[in-house]
Amino acid sequence: MSSIRMINGGARAPQVLAITSGKGGVGKTLTTVNLAMAARRLGKSVLIFDGDMGLANVDIVLGLKSRYNIRDVLDGHAALKDIVIKGPLGVDLIPSGSGIASLTRLSHVQKQQIIEQISQLDHHYDLILIDTGAGIADSVTHFCKAADQTLVVTTPEPHAMTDAYALIKVLAEDHGVKSLHLLVNQTRSEGEGLKILTRIADVAMRFLDVRVHSAGHVPFDPQVTKSVMLRRAATEESTHTIAGQAWGQTARRLFGGPEAARSHSDVQEFWRSLLWQQPSRAEGVS
Ligand SMILES: Nc1ncnc2c1ncn2[C@@H]1O[C@H](COP(=O)(O)OP(=O)(O)OP(=O)(O)O)[C@@H](O)[C@H]1O
Numbered sequence: 302m303s304s305i306r307m308i309n310g311g312a313r314a315p316q317v318l319a320i321t322s323g324k325g326g327v328g329k330t331l332t333t334v335n336l337a338m339a340a341r342r343l344g345k346s347v348l349i350f351d352g353d354m355g356l357a358n359v360d361i362v363l364g365l366k367s368r369y370n371i372r373d374v375l376d377g378h379a380a381l382k383d384i385v386i387k388g389p390l391g392v393d394l395i396p397s398g399s400g401i402a403s404l405t406r407l408s409h410v411q412k413q414q415i416i417e418q419i420s421q422l423d424h425h426y427d428l429i430l431i432d433t434g435a436g437i438a439d440s441v442t443h444f445c446k447a448a449d450q451t452l453v454v455t456t457p458e459p460h461a462m463t464d465a466y467a468l469i470k471v472l473a474e475d476h477g478v479k480s481l482h483l484l485v486n487q488t489r490s491e492g493e494g495l496k497i498l499t500r501i502a503d504v505a506m507r508f509l510d511v512r513v514h515s516a517g518h519v520p521f522d523p524q525v526t527k528s529v530m531l532r533r534a535a536t537e538e539s540t541h542t543i544a545g546q547a548w549g550q551t552a553r554r555l556f557g558g559p560e561a562a563r564s565h566s567d568v569q570e571f572w573r574s575l576l577w578q579q580p581s582r583a584e585g586v587s
């Protein structure tokens with residue numbers, strides 16, 4: 302441990318934000334990518350970790366092709382520093398690999414390997430964004446527990462809201478997460494976004510004693526769908542669309558104000574707390 306600290310000695314701890322949702326397909330990956338681009342514009346250095354072990358797709362949205370992923374690191378075919386790819390607007394990405402059930406289920410040796418490899422990431426990041434999968438599996442909730450902040454994404458769709466609340470409940474009751482941010486994506490009006498944010502925040506406070514902070518709302522924008530199809534969702538021009546501007550506001554809310562409290566002294570410590578978490582009783586339920 303001391304050798305790891307010495308290699309990275311003195312580096313400031315990055316702010317770590319997990320982006321998650323109860324239901325799939327609500328806009329986590331687009332939120333991650335757009336927040337990353339907006340944070341770059343705020344002058345932050347950003348690393349995205351694609352923590353979606355099922356359908357890893359940050360690289361696709363960023364228009365990148367990854368040769369290696371985290372699986373190759375675990376199998377010893379590649380070093381972690383060599384799988385970091387440079388994305389648009391200077392955003393770096395660690396691609397995920399499908400088929401890793403849960404990082405916490407890795408063997409002790411594999412966990413040690415990851416921690417040691419992380420010490421070789423010599424570049425310093427102000428911000429690490431983790432695009433988790435959807436749902437309440439340990440592979441998702443452990444990222445949220447280990448991160449400094451969690452951003453839950455929902456849409457106004459009733460199923461998405463119910464699943465968002467179920468996730469908030471599991472995070473609170475099984476993982477002790479008592480404060481998080483909520484973003485309502487694909488809203489049809491400003492009033493709709495505010496209403497949903499207020500309703501979920503009220504219920505979470507009343508029944509779970511959880512503080513839900515508003516991260517804002519992002520309108521449904523046909524331009525988003527179009528740019529995803531054209532693989533142009535991660536471009537300078539996409540930041541000027543209506544949705545892009547709203548994600549920009551969310552980024553300023555989350556990263557532009559007074560420094561968020563950091564729960565880890567350095568990035569290795571974040572990974573250590575992530576990898577050595579015990580599986581929860583919720584595992585297997587989703
Ligand atoms: N604000 C928006 N306006 C219009 N369409 C949107 C918006 N946000 C997301 N979408 C649409 O929703 C689709 C899914 O978005 P995204 O891939 O980011 O969801 P996800 O939560 O990461 O999904 P998964 O759970 O499968 O990883 C996008 O391809 C896009 O078509």
Ligand SMILES: [Mg+2]
Nearest residue numbers: 329330353358
């Ligand atoms: Mg996704």
